[in-house]
Each structure stands twice: as C-alpha cells, then as structure tokens.
Amino acid sequence: MKTVIKLEELGLFVLGIYLFSLLHYQWWWFLVLILAPDLSMLGYAFGNKSGAFFYNLFHHKGIAVLLYIIGCYLEIEIVELIGIILFSHSAMDRIFGYGLKYEKGFKYTHLGEIGK
Secondary structure, three states: OHHHHHHHHHHHHHHHHHHHHOOOOOHHHHHHHOOHHHHHHHHHHHOHHHHHHHHHHHOOHHHHHHHHHHHHHHOOHHHHHHHHHHHHHHHHHHHOOOOOEEOOEEEEEOOEEOOO
16 A cells, blocks of 8 residues: 555655646746755654644645645745745655654654664
C-alpha cells in the first residue's frame, strides 16, 4: 500500500509543477520556495504542541488548495503561488513518508512513525 500512496503523492507533486508552470514566475522560484514550508518546524522550539500545530498548518493540503482557489478567484498570483508551493511541498514530504504531526513528537505522523 505504501507504494500506491507514494505514487499518488508523486502525481500530486507533478500536478503542482504543472500549476506552477501556468504562473508568470521563473522556474528558479519553485526551486527556491519548495522547502520554505519547512520553516514551520521552528514551532518545535516552543514545544511539541506548538510544533505540531505550525507544521500541520503549513503542510495541510486543504489549506493549500483553499489558498490557490482564493488566489485564482481574486486574480492574485502571489496567493496562487503560495498555495501551489504549500501543496507541492506537502506532496513531496509525503513521498518521503513525512506526514502531518501528532502532538507527542515530531517523528509521530499520520503516515506512521518516522524512522521505523
């Protein structure tokens, strides 16, 4: 089953790349910004509860899709970009087994324990 999930996430990552290609940004922006959502891990400096909250906020695909749709509706390309980056980054993370976090620690995710 894990292979199926990884293939699904790969497909979503490719979708994110395609949606980025529709914007008027140079490709290097995608490469620079793709890891930006990981700055949310700084929340762990304030404990597991804060860390999980901020990590999940920036890695939730529903929020990413909502931002993208709002950007499209309001015709604000930077909001579309933010949604695409959050969406693509979340898909990329899940390919590698990093899921949404539980409050008991960084390595406990909805996809299972990291490192097991």
